Amino acid sequence: MDWSIAETWAIIVALGIGTFLLRFSFLGAMGGRQLPDWLLRHLRYTPVAVLPALVAPAVAWPEATGGDPDPARLAAAFVTVAVGWWRKSVIAAICAGAATLYAMLFLLG
Amino acid sequence: MPASTRKSAYLTGLTQGTPFLLIIVPFALLFGVVATEAGLALPEVMGFSVVVVAGAAQFSAVQLMAENAHAAVIILTALAVNMRMAMYSASLTPYLGPAPLWQRALVAYSLFDQTYAVAHARYEARPEMGVAERIAFYAGAATPLLPTWYGMTLVGALVGRSIPPEFALDFALPITFLAMVAPALRTPAHVAAAGSSVALALVFAGLPYNLGLMIAAVAGMAVGAEIERRMGAR
Numbered sequence: 001m002d003w004s005i006a007e008t009w010a011i012i013v014a015l016g017i018g019t020f021l022l023r024f025s026f027l028g029a030m031g032g033r034q035l036p037d038w039l040l041r042h043l044r045y046t047p048v049a050v051l052p053a054l055v056a057p058a059v060a061w062p063e064a065t066g067g068d069p070d071p072a073r074l075a076a077a078f079v080t081v082a083v084g085w086w087r088k089s090v091i092a093a094i095c096a097g098a099a100t101l102y103a104m105l106f107l108l109g
Numbered sequence: 110m111p112a113s114t115r116k117s118a119y120l121t122g123l124t125q126g127t128p129f130l131l132i133i134v135p136f137a138l139l140f141g142v143v144a145t146e147a148g149l150a151l152p153e154v155m156g157f158s159v160v161v162v163a164g165a166a167q168f169s170a171v172q173l174m175a176e177n178a179h180a181a182v183i184i185l186t187a188l189a190v191n192m193r194m195a196m197y198s199a200s201l202t203p204y205l206g207p208a209p210l211w212q213r214a215l216v217a218y219s220l221f222d223q224t225y226a227v228a229h230a231r232y233e234a235r236p237e238m239g240v241a242e243r244i245a246f247y248a249g250a251a252t253p254l255l256p257t258w259y260g261m262t263l264v265g266a267l268v269g270r271s272i273p274p275e276f277a278l279d280f281a282l283p284i285t286f287l288a289m290v291a292p293a294l295r296t297p298a299h300v301a302a303a304g305s306s307v308a309l310a311l312v313f314a315g316l317p318y319n320l321g322l323m324i325a326a327v328a329g330m331a332v333g334a335e336i337e338r339r340m341g342a343r
Contacts, residue, residue, distance in 0.1 A: 002177055008153045011180055015170060016160035018188045024217035026199035027206070039199065041334040045302040046196040047226065049329030051290045052303045053310035053322050054165060054190065055283040060311055064279045073280055080284050084291025091131050093288035101280055 072104035115245040122249020129223040130257055132285050136164050137258045139281050141265020142272055143168065147175040151266050158262035163221055166190045168282065189323060197225040204232040207240050219251045222289060302333030
């Protein structure tokens with residue numbers, strides 16, 4: 001990594017300001033005004049649309065295996081979703097996913 | 110709003126935020142480790158967690174810094190990963206819009222996946238909550254999470270290079286995000302939104318600057334909203 005301390009901090013501060021502005025955008029500007037129904041309807045699906053898309057490539061082509069699909073990681077992702085959906089619990093899903101990952105990595109050696 | 114109501118909302122927030130420590134702790138540790146291994150010094154590693162406070166964006170930025178990408182690409186990519194924060198902001202606005210500006214600014218600073226998920230679920234389930242009560246609940250949920258985010262980043266940066274790759278920590282992030290989403294797949298619209306978003310993210314994974322993620326996310330939201338509209342119910 002060839003970044004000077006000043007360059008690194010410039011990136012951190014730019015990211016911090018940009019991220020704050022994204023977070024503050026509507027909360028800061030909209031005040032008590034009501035958003036239109038169509039927009040609220042789209043926003044309801046924000047978490048389920050963004051987060052899976054964020055990790056889908058990492059599940060399908062993990063960097064740890066050089067981009068090759070990995071049975072252990074695929075199984076862990078599947079179990080995480082299945083248990084999370086079934087138990088409606090984030091914690092149960094994480095534990096089940098991690099257990100599956102380690103068990104598979106151990107078994108597949 | 111009586112103080113006792115705010116206090117009980119704060120305590121409820123505290124109770125509902127605390128379980129997310131199980132996500133925050135490994136996630137923050139992991140960031141400390143990954144950033145240190147990428148070659149960042151301790152103050153910069155901590156700078157990321159205190160100034161940016163956004164796990165996935167921090168990981169993307171450090172990853173690209175390690176690859177010596179152009180600074181503009183690093184910032185744009187990490188901000189693209191954080192576009193969802195604008196959507197969270199919009200989504201909380203109907204509930205928190207009337208709160209004083211400084212409170213909304215503090216909410217904005219601490220608005221990440223976990224605080225959003227906890228707060229939005231509570232506000233949706235309890236429409237009768239007052240604005241001061243909602244802010245108190247939010248503060249309660251953020252109280253255990255934010256200091257832990259800083260503290261565990263520090264621990265991760267300090268233990269850094271001593272964690273062997275057999276622990277497969279690379280997969281902590283996917284498992285965390287999938288675990289957060291799965292319980293939210295309550296309706297066919299939610300399932301369709303997530304499914305189409307995953308399919309498009311894979312199809313467009315090769316696009317530069319996280320454009321594939323943006324396309325997939327926007328399309329997934331549109332699919333969910335359209336199915337909800339056609340089914341005529343939430």
